[in-house]
Amino acid sequence: MTLPRINKLSDMVDPVFDAAAHGDREVLSEEAFRRRIAIERKRTERSREPFLLMLLEAGVPQNGDKADKTLEGIVSAMRSSTRETDVVGWYKDRSTVGVMFTGLVVSDKNSVLSTILGRVSAALQEEVSMERFNQITFSFHFFPDDWDEGSSGRPSDPVLYPDLFSPSRDQRSQLRAKRAMDIAGSTLMLIACMPLFAIIALLIRATSRGPILFRQDRIGQYGRRFTFLKFRSMRVDNDETVHKEYVKRLIAGVAERVPVNADGQGVYKLVGDKRITSIGKFLRKTSLDELPQFLNVLRGDMSLVGPRPPVPYELAAYQTWHRRRVLQVKPGITGLWQVTGRSRVRFDDMVRLDLRYAISWSPWLDVKILMKTPAAVIKGAY
Secondary structure, eight states: OOSTTOOSGGGGSOTTOOHHHHTTSOOBOHHHHHHHHHHHHHHHHHHOOOEEEEEEEOOSOSSSHHHHHHHHHHHHHHHHHSOTTSEEEEEETTTEEEEEEOSOOOSOHHHHHHHHHHHHHHHHHHHSOHHHHHHOEEEEEEESOOOOTTOOSOSSOGGGOHHHHSOOHHHHHHHHHHHHHHHHHHHHHHHHTHHHHHHHHHHHHHHSSSOSEEEEEEEOGGGOEEEEEEEOOBOTTOOOHHHHHHHHHHHHTOOOOEEOSTTOOEESSOOSOTTBOHHHHHHHHHTGGGTTHHHHHHHTSSEEESOOOOOHHHHHTOOGGGGGGGTSSOOEEEOHHHHHTGGGSOHHHHHHHHHHHHHHOOHHHHHHHHHHHHHHHHTOOO
């Protein structure tokens, strides 16, 4: 059994509700339907019960009687072939019809898709001609979608995040202001730090073999991968296994807080790492190893302010709700977590700080975080 209380195709619709009863069901507007998708994502993050979003496109020119009749047929079929608990609406107004199927128990996605597609196809063929039916395009999108370390490109499905991938006019204006701040700030810092870059480069070369810069795949906004830059603080060809195992424990909430000073204050961090070089300890302590990330900001991979970008194996260990920290805003060099909690808070609390920043973000908040960052750096990484 792959759907609750569904044993055959006809059970997709409660027998109490016939097509006429479904005819009065509300079809949500594009704005309302996309808002319901966002709400359903958050509900699923809490309940861990998946949902399925099905989109149907008419496949005919959007203007004209043919398009209108096909769309009317699709809407009528969706009203008659879905359960009362499912949500029907416009994913794109007068262009793409969407249906959210909730309350699913997905043990076999293919079986779920086959069941739903069979029921919906039969209903559609009663409403539109075979010619029009053959022009309809179906697409299916499960939430939560699959994120894993080996994902190539974007591990998230943009269709499931219309509120994030399609910002409003006001949001676009604010994002342009943020990008202008990033370009100006990173350019000034790169120019001002040129002498320091040269000194650090010489020290790295003099104390260990290997490249000056450390390059690593990181996950940016919307799951895009990019090459993350730091001054190298570790020996080359080291084993990542220790860090991978620690990250899994940290995200699972079972990592121990490690004392690092006399007053007993501890951090959630892998300390005493023997892979770190002598100059690397100083660079990490002072956060000077982060300076090359101004190049990432200038290139547009990062922002001056935002959540820290995770490595792929960290992303693979995330719970569903953790993922929003890499979706809602671009990653940054500094952020709310760095100036308030740093490594002294648990991973879940760090994610909550990142999400709080994403919800309340403004140019002025970025300025305040940037002003607090020097003091956080002076206190040291621990």
